[in-house]
Amino acid sequence: MNDDLGLFTDDAGETPRGGRKQERERLQRRRRRRVVTASSGVLVLLIVVGGACYGLLQLLRLGGYEDYEGGGEGQVVIEVQRGDTTSAIATTLSERDVVASAKAFVEAAEDNSEITGIQPGFYLMRAKMSGEAAVRRIVSDEARAGRVEIRGGMQLADHNLPGGKVKKGILTRLAEVTCTGGEESSGCVDGERMTEVATRAPLSELGVPDWAAEGISDVPHPRRRLEGLILPGIYHVEPTAAPVEILRSVLEESFGKMRAVGLSKLASDTGHSRYELIRIASLVQSEGITEDFDKVARVIENRLAIDMRLELDSTINYVLEDPQLYTDDEDRARKGPYNTYDRSGLPPTPISAPSTAAIKAAANPAEGDWKYFVKCHKDGTSCFSETFEQHKKAQQKADRNGV
Known part of the structure; x- marks a missing residue:
């Protein structure tokens, strides 16, 4: 058969074995690949734009640069929430007038590696502190406030x-x-x-x-x-x-x-x-x-x-x-x-x-089936007994061990 128009040949000039059906399937696969590629590109673009917007938002939240001088005055209790970033902490400090601006704290914190070790909880700060003074204060042990450790066996009363x-x-x-x-x-x-x-x-x-x-x-x-x-x-x-x-x-x-x-x-x-x-x-x-x-x-x-x-x-x-x-x-x-x-x-x-x-x-x-026990070893572990006679022997063992 003469195929001058190329209706029955593929890109290599050979007649496809599946005819028109196979050609349609090949075209559909190409279109799907183009859609996936385009979607991936859009997703990457959205991520980049989103990241840029988030960064811009953080900068806008920080506002302009203003700074107090000195170590501040009085007392201000602030709370660091779980997951707070340095900029989030800075915003809290600025809102409570601990620092003049969030930027003053963030810039002062750039050269202090301890800032990443701040844990959730309450901190005792001062009002109108310089950014550097606020950074030094918040990473110090004396700033930690309101931390109470309760151990097993503790009671309400002294x-x-x-x-x-x-x-x-x-x-x-x-x-x-x-x-x-x-x-x-x-x-x-x-x-x-x-x-x-x-x-x-x-x-x-x-x-x-x-x-x-x-x-x-x-x-x-x-x-x-x-x-x-x-x-x-x-x-x-x-x-x-x-x-x-x-x-x-x-x-x-x-x-x-x-x-x-x-x-x-x-x-x-x-x-x-x-x-x-x-x-x-x-x-x-x-x-x-x-x-x-x-x-x-x-x-x-x-x-x-x-x-x-x-x-x-x-x-x-x-x-x-x-x-x-x-x-x-x-x-x-x-x-x-x-x-x-x-x-x-x-x-x-x-x-x-x-x-x-x-x-x-x-x-x-x-x-x-134990019904008795007594500390019988110096490491604090006990001897357990089923009968009172066994228990008396365990008590004697405790005496011998000096418990």
Whole structure:
């Protein structure tokens, strides 16, 4: 067949094996490639333009350059949010009149590598600082404000220690951060005021959820009602906030930790309420080290199952002004809701701040028939026994080890 017009040949001058159908498919593939290529180019262009717009926006936010002189005056508390960039921090400082302009801070920060190490939290600055002075201040340790570390086993109230020392409780530590800045501080909250608010403020104002409020509705003394509800961790407290606001922010964050660990499901799987599980976890935290948490939890569960008194020294010590490692006969003879030598069941509230490890152990006790335990090794680990005779031998071992 004569094909002078090239209707039946491909680009190489050969007749395509698939005829017109194959030619159409080849043209469609070419068009799709062109569309993909064009789309990719548009996407790259949008990214470039977007980046340029973001950079321009940041520059516009920084505004013009103005700068104060000197180290400033008075006190200004500012908050650095998680994810804040240097320019975001600079904007906050400018809005609070710590620096005259955001640019003054940003330019001063260019030669200071420590600026990238700023962590979220509150910082105690001064008004009308030069950009350089503000940079030096914010990266210094003295600028950090409102940081409170709560450790596992801590209690709300202060306790006396041997030698006349005092172990500060959670409420005292929260009160102390309101006095950051030494003599220049104003409106400091003391431990008594913080305790009063923790004792008397409506639970709804403190952000306590219904399940916890129901659990503490019948506590023997209101000053213990928040015990165990503030989990260990680092809390950032605004130093100038009122006591109610401080307690609310800390409690809300703590209940967030409980949700994160899955407290509701952990409790439902055990048959305990959430508040009961927190009470058990506080006993586990106070009686053992992390390696023994699940075994201590098993001893507690085994005793509860047969209505056997828990007989834990930690619950006796909880209400003593001068707690000791081991209680004596006089201490154990004192009547009260926290005397687990005298009463069966759990104490009415937690007795300390339980860690998430203690909560998990309380929800997942080790397998075993133990009903007794005693610290018997110098590393703090305990010996666990099924019978009282075995327990007496473990106590003798503890004596031999000098524990």
